[in-house]
Amino acid sequence: MSRILCAWSPTWAIANWRRRNAPLSQPNPPPFALLETVRVVRRLSAVSVEAVRLGLRAGQKATDAAALVPDLVTAEAEPQADAEALAALADWCVRFSPAVAIDAPDGLFLDVTGVDHLWGGEAAMLTDFSTRLAANGLPFRCAIADTPGAAWALAHYGQDGAIAPPGGQAELLKPLPPAALRLDTETWAQVERLGLRRLDQLMSIPRGPFARRFGRAALTRLDQALGREREALTFRRPPTPWFARLAFAEPISAPEDMARVTVDVTAKLCARLETQGRGARRFEIAFHRVDGKALPLSIGLSLPGRDPTRIAKLFAPRLDTVDPGFGIEVVTLTAQDVEPISGRQARLDAAREASVEEGLAPLVDRLVNRLGAERVWRAQPVESHVPELAVGRERPFAPAAGGKPAEVRTWNREAPRPARLFRRPEPVEAVMALTPDDPPSQFRWRGQLHRVRRAEGPERVGEEWWKGAIEDVRVEHVRDYYRVEDETGARFWLFRAGLYGDPDVLPKWWLHGVFG
Numbered sequence: 001m002s003r004i005l006c007a008w009s010p011t012w013a014i015a016n017w018r019r020r021n022a023p024l025s026q027p028n029p030p031p032f033a034l035l036e037t038v039r040v041v042r043r044l045s046a047v048s049v050e051a052v053r054l055g056l057r058a059g060q061k062a063t064d065a066a067a068l069v070p071d072l073v074t075a076e077a078e079p080q081a082d083a084e085a086l087a088a089l090a091d092w093c094v095r096f097s098p099a100v101a102i103d104a105p106d107g108l109f110l111d112v113t114g115v116d117h118l119w120g121g122e123a124a125m126l127t128d129f130s131t132r133l134a135a136n137g138l139p140f141r142c143a144i145a146d147t148p149g150a151a152w153a154l155a156h157y158g159q160d161g162a163i164a165p166p167g168g169q170a171e172l173l174k175p176l177p178p179a180a181l182r183l184d185t186e187t188w189a190q191v192e193r194l195g196l197r198r199l200d201q202l203m204s205i206p207r208g209p210f211a212r213r214f215g216r217a218a219l220t221r222l223d224q225a226l227g228r229e230r231e232a233l234t235f236r237r238p239p240t241p242w243f244a245r246l247a248f249a250e251p252i253s254a255p256e257d258m259a260r261v262t263v264d265v266t267a268k269l270c271a272r273l274e275t276q277g278r279g280a281r282r283f284e285i286a287f288h289r290v291d292g293k294a295l296p297l298s299i300g301l302s303l304p305g306r307d308p309t310r311i312a313k314l315f316a317p318r319l320d321t322v323d324p325g326f327g328i329e330v331v332t333l334t335a336q337d338v339e340p341i342s343g344r345q346a347r348l349d350a351a352r353e354a355s356v357e358e359g360l361a362p363l364v365d366r367l368v369n370r371l372g373a374e375r376v377w378r379a380q381p382v383e384s385h386v387p388e389l390a391v392g393r394e395r396p397f398a399p400a401a402g403g404k405p406a407e408v409r410t411w412n413r414e415a416p417r418p419a420r421l422f423r424r425p426e427p428v429e430a431v432m433a434l435t436p437d438d439p440p441s442q443f444r445w446r447g448q449l450h451r452v453r454r455a456e457g458p459e460r461v462g463e464e465w466w467k468g469a470i471e472d473v474r475v476e477h478v479r480d481y482y483r484v485e486d487e488t489g490a491r492f493w494l495f496r497a498g499l500y501g502d503p504d505v506l507p508k509w510w511l512h513g514v515f516g
Contacts, residue, residue, distance in 0.1 A: 002113045003122070006107065007155065009140045011048060011049060012086070013079075013105075035074050036076075044062060056072070082105060086104070097115055098237070109148050126144060148231050149226075150164060150173060152180075169227070176198070180199060180225075183218055191214070240334050245331070247329065248328070251326065251328055253324035253325075263309075266308040270307065273335065280337055281338075282337050290326050297315060302368070310362060386461065386464060387461070417513070426445065427510055429444045430443060431443045445492075450487075451487050463478075478499060481493060
């Protein structure tokens with residue numbers, strides 16, 4: 001059963017503005033409000049607790065608010081800055097849960113299923129969560145329930161810090177007002193007109209009459225809160241069960257300590273992967289500082305892996321970029337693109353085959369993670385008859401860059417190509433052939449004369465005429481390729497562009513590549 005933590009701040013915009021522009025604590029803060037322009041009218045977009053006590057509310061006209069509270073301090077609202085701060089707070093919450101969703105403009109959802117034992121239970125985790133927020137000047141109301149709807153209702157209208165027992169959120173929801181269901185304005189007004197003040201009154205209405213009177217959307221909200229219907233959350237990061245966390249009694253900051261905890265948390269997660277017979281292509285480690293900032297680092301593997309030593313070595317060169325500030329108190333590690341992998345057992349004889357860890361993959365991983373995925377590539381077959389268009393560049397391992405594995409394609413064994421294909425064909429001179437269709441008996445390339453001892457061909461290759469206008473098709477675009485070997489054993493790939501017989505366009509010979 002899922003467990004959802006909802007955190008909501010009724011004065012999020014005010015608290016965020018004060019964090020950016022004023023000290024965190026003031027002995028006697030004056031009534032304060034943020035202003036916004038709504039249809040050419042200046043209104044209050046957010047009000048502080050002191051202003052609420054004086055009768056002000058969000059959405060009120062600024063002129064009316066000034067008349068009621070002459071000493072009201074105001075400032076311009078910054079919704080974009082508030083959204084960015086909420087996103088940063090969501091990243092900070094990764095220390096409590098790998099799955100965090102933003103409930104704009106002033107709330108968060110955390111899927112805490114299976115992670116509360118790290119704090120000694122949900123109550124201890126919720127206390128630690130609330131204490132840390134309050135220490136940073138962020139007054140949040142929090143609640144835990146089986147569903148996002150129930151957690152939202154308890155955080156907004158229930159007792160702060162409420163924890164609904166598994167399967168028991170209905171009893172805690174009954175005394176709450178109907179607004180706890182997140183109803184739209186029209187439905188809420190209709191509920192008010194009927195004099196319904198508690199959710200248990202709505203719960204007692206049969207489903208058929210309920211849907212006819214208040215609409216299907218209101219019934220869906222009720223079902224979501226009670227767990228009868230699932231509610232999808234849009235997590236800031238893809239949720240993953242492959243998550244490991246280390247917390248420290250005292251903050252750490254020394255480079256050797258950071259390297260050591262990187263090895264420790266990697267070994268902890270890789271042990272779980274090995275137990276389940278799985279490996280991951282991407283790993284992300286986050287160092288959580290005491291000031292609440294999370295510093296993430298990510299690495300990718302060419303093939304699914306779970307060797308903690310190898311993974312920690314990939315993180316090691318990047319640890320110098322992490323500024324520990326006043327200390328790191330929590331380290332988290334998540335694995336993405338997790339796939340089943342088979343265990344490898346070495347053969348008993350000395351001529352055993354090399355495993356992946358002993359092959360090319362570790363080298364490619366180091367290059368990709370140090371130089372960047374965009375700077376490491378491999379040749380990939382492309383469906384084209386034109387040789388220079390039949391090869392493309394591809395990142396060697398797309399998952400290391402956050403993508404999907406590339407589609408497996410193979411070369412055409414019936415049309416062998418040279419090991420080195422020139423970017424542009426080079427002209428050759430002094431070509432001699434007995435007949436137009438015969439291979440050349442000699443040619444000069446880069447000033448050196450080559451006499452042909454063996455030859456094979458021709459292989460005719462035409463242009464891709466269907467990709468352009470039909471009137472652009474030319475005879476000189478037809479190529480006849482030959483594989484030739486000279487007297488020294490060197491092998492070349494030549495072609496003749498054009499056909500004999502046209503006095504206006506004479507055929508030309510070119511060298512397109514050399515064989516190994």
